[in-house]
Amino acid sequence: MTTGLRERKKAATRQSLHDAAVRLAAEHGVEHLTVEAIADAATVSRRTFSNYFASKEQALLHRDRAHTVRLVELIRARPARESLMTAVIGAAEQHSAEFATDPAQEEGYRSLRLHPALLPELVATYAAAERDLAEAVEERLPAGPDTPLRAQILAATLLATFRVVGQTALERRERDAVDLLRQAITITREGFH
Structure with a gap:
């Protein structure tokens, strides 16, 4: 059960980062998208972002x-x-x-x-x-x-x-x-x- 909860939380964080990346790219353009902005919009640290994605492109x-x-x-x-x-x-x-x-x-x-x-x-x-x-x-x-x-x-x-x-x-x-x-x-x- 703990593993299931942990995996669901990870999936939710990954999805939140993706959603933030898409929203920010739509609002400001892909060329202005930054990892910091994605992490801030998803209310996670830059380090947490790096645990899920290697780049802003990957998140998007x-x-x-x-x-x-x-x-x-x-x-x-x-x-x-x-x-x-x-x-x-x-x-x-x-x-x-x-x-x-x-x-x-x-x-x-x-x-x-x-x-x-x-x-x-x-x-x-x-x-x-x-x-x-x-x-x-x-x-x-x-x-x-x-x-x-x-x-x-x-x-x-x-x-x-x-x-x-x-x-x-x-x-x-x-x-x-x-x-x-x-x-x-x-x-x-x-x-x-």
Whole structure:
């Protein structure tokens, strides 16, 4: 129980730092965002900030990392008998239900995260997500000499698909992107035939 409480407190502090970073970046611009300002806004010390994030960019992009980590967890939690695509769709449905957000708020966040100063951290975030997803994908593929390569290619393709689906859903102001994901996976499958 103590571990659970401790983990919830850590998650709450991490989220508070992220929320402060997003709010301050929206108000003053990414280029004026500082670690000190984020820590002050979240009412924690600079040292506490450093226990959670290595940089202001990491704090600002925490949502991306948290969402991809959770998606990988959900894929891994799907029954082993499911095909990779069934597991991905099932995980995406659950993920969508867990992370339902206001489209206007999501649009504001997406605009912030495209700031050129955040590009290196965004690339690092998605590289880590791709590695994690490749491991989860590999667990569902039949073992063979090309399995690691297949897993990496499929993970990269899935992440690109998630990104396009997310952007399309945002542009269309759709709250449920799972149908778009199904369409995108079908298009991807057909495109390789």
